[in-house]
Amino acid sequence: MTQRFNYFQLSPNLVKAVMALGNEIKKGSIEETILILVHMRASQMIGSAFRIDMHAKEAIIQGETMFSPHECAALLGLIMAINTWHSMSVAARTIQVPPPSRSGWTRLVSR
Incomplete structure (x- = not known):
């Protein structure tokens, strides 16, 4: 570069x-x-x-501890799941629509 x-x-x-x-x-x-x-x-x-x-x-x-191997494995699984959902949403061109309730959840609606 x-x-x-x-x-x-x-x-x-x-x-x-x-x-x-x-x-x-x-x-x-x-x-x-x-x-x-x-x-x-x-x-x-x-x-x-x-x-x-x-x-x-x-x-x-500064004394910050790193994750244990078990925690790393769990975090890797979570990151993989998040990336999978993101990739699916991008591929499907979904949009997030805030729900009318106050639950904090969003639902995905296809364009």
């Missing part, structure tokens, strides 16, 4: 401002391990394996 541009060079003041924002958040009341886990989740959402690995290592350093 080729870097498009270097924002550190092109906008150093903007980079400093974003870093200052992050530093202020770190000074707040959110625990360090929670911040790291949020960083991990954001990295998952944008698909950055490098950053997921980096934040996982930070979490371990």
